[in-house]
Amino acid sequence: MDAFFAAVEQASKPSLRGKPVIVGGLGPRGVVATASYEARVHGVHSAMAMAHARRLCPNAAYLVPRFDMYRTVSERVMGLLHELSPLVEPLSLDEAFVDLDAGPCGERLRRRPPEEMPEAVRAVGEALRAGIAAATGLTASVGIASSKLLAKIGSEAAKPDGLLVTAPGTERELLGPMPVRTLWGVGPATAEQLRKAAITTVAEIVEAGEAELVRLLGKAHGTGLYTMATGHDDRPVMAGRDVKSVSVEGTFDVDLTDRARVRAEVDRLAARCVQRLRGAGRSGRTVVLKVRRYDFTTLTRSETLRAPTDDPVVVKETAARLLDAVDTTGGVRLLGVGVAGLSDYTQEDLFTHGLADGLPEQRPTDADAEAPMPSTALQPSQPSSSRRWLPGQDVRHTEHGPGWVQGSGVGRVTIRFEVPGGEPGRICTLPVDDPELDASDPMPLVPGSGERVPGSG
């Protein structure tokens, strides 16, 4: 999908079409998740600090992500991919590999003579793109090739709203002029090592030869890179890749120094982590605590339990124990709690079910969880008003109808009343506590497409 989050926002909000849109964390330490192509012109890209993006492109619309919406659209697109083949390997919400050969069109394609193949697969790709546009109103780019690497490179090159078929035998032509960083497994370190050997493009890797690569990078990495540079990549498309861990983390707008606060945040993260773990129907044996301190030093500490658990009390206790061994006096920037070593069974604990008086060192965790947190830093901090309006949020007004929050401050909130697929709507500024204004579920992008958006929040 092209600039997925931003594209969804532009489709939902007609007034933003053709305008720079940036989706991400809006707090002082937020990061850009997606920038629309209009914003990319100004040099904004994903993973950039939000403050940096605001300097580059001050006039863009800055919105918080609406993950429920993206997930709904993503499920629809993945549904279309599954019609092509049972072998679909999602990489993220908006990207997936499809093994056409394993699907119904694989048989049809195989019967064609090889010289017609590129045209035949192009037709499949175009049909898919048209299907996605019809179902979601969004554009997608497709890369089709003989391997995962080439398909991915193809789809990157085809963006936005394009299609690139790399015919078998032309892989090296396409790869040759590309920088070495294009290849998987080449990061800053490997690239630097190759640069010292005067290798900057993929073609130069092939020229250097396998022996040279092995000498430079070692056996495994060298051989692998050489094979990939020659356009060979025989990794299969893996449907339903196993989840290895479940984790939750959050960056604080202001470093936390109060130890009690840090402990309470770890508790909250542990609870959220267990919620996600249970949502996935899993349990895990290893509890991981991640702490990034004020100076960006990042520590991870883990403890492996004797048996898998999905008990929030056990995860909280373990995370709290791990925290005890970490010095946080300078301040904490980020905290994360994760569970790894996943299983599908849970060794229950005799003491966590209210059967006994509990272990002596066990804190009254339920009370902790219920205790109100002083201005939760995991969300952008807001005035202590009971109602918080975040830019991009869906709302409904009893008189003006559906719309979205453009901004809020000094007791007022600005709403643009418009619906997906309609004309750009008008702006209205209302008091933040207007009783007729309420948060609402997102509207489907394509009316009557059967999209159902679950309640957000």
Place this chain on the structure above:
Amino acid sequence: MKFRVERDVLAEAVAWAARSLPARPPAPVLAGLLLKAEEGRLSLSAFDYEVSARVSVEAEVEEEGTVLVSGRLLADISRALPNRPVEISTDGVRVTVVCGSSRFTLHTLPVEEYPALPQMPTASGTVPGEVFAAAVSQVAIAAGRDDTLPVLTGVRIEIEGDTVTLAATDRYRFAVGEFLWKPETPDLSAVALVPAKTLLDIAKSLTSGDTVALALAGSGAGEGLIGFEGAGRRTTTRLLEGDLPKYRTLFPTEFASVAVIETAPFVEAVKRVALVAERNTPIRLSFTAGVLTLEAGSSDDAQAVERVDAQLDGEDVSIAFNPTFLLDGLSAIDSPVAQLSFTTATKPALLSGKPAIDAESDETYKYLIMPVRLSG
């Protein structure tokens, strides 16, 4: 100092005392065994600030005295000596060990730097060694092994008149056993949490026929210590702080179903089926009238199924356990027949032993085991 002692007597005493030597001594002198010869007896002591061990054996003492030597070295030497009388004597800062035609000269460690051993608390009562050893090994099996929750690495000893109750848990199972003993005072009442590993070591080193005295200090000298003494061997160990969670309410008293299975075929079946249960993945038990079906493994992996005869009184039950926890319990009940009582598949099940199928179950030992919940 100079004394003579039988080689076997020496070797056994040194080996026993050396077991309490710390693997990584916090101070160099603690790597030493303290040898004291006086009034026709030789005593050997080891101490690591937590556990102290002292054994006393008969010896032919020519010259009284005290010396501190490397415990490991003395243990290795005495084990390897020929079967002849051993003569140990001091000569300045050296110790000479002579046995037959072998002669060893060892350095001594400074006796004056050796800490005083804790005083043995006054005796509280006595129990036959084998009774004590059996009860300890039955209960200590359920104690926790990791130090994250030190309380759970202990065995709780509760003395109430002529009954001693031992209890241990690693939070997944809970073992409780009791035995009768002879207290010094009939209305004695005390509770102590003893490190399970130490207690198990002590129980194992007792030989049948011995009588062991338990000494628990209420207050004053030897507070926070428990002492064990039998057959000339005396051990003290520091108690763990804290107490186990209250467990009386944990043990269910009413059950939806009760299964009775012959222990030996049950254990065999669990062991076989558990071969496919990698890393203690659960073993699933389904009880219906007359038959217990055991299953383990998943369709992605190897699978195993086996049926054994079982009597079931009450509703059918499907429940899953960690196979190691189940086997631990089955070996601990040490009875020809096992009885498993259930409330529901998510509540703890109670395992106890029976001398025969139609006999009453043994009330002196209970093993509570928490089931594994299968998701999805």
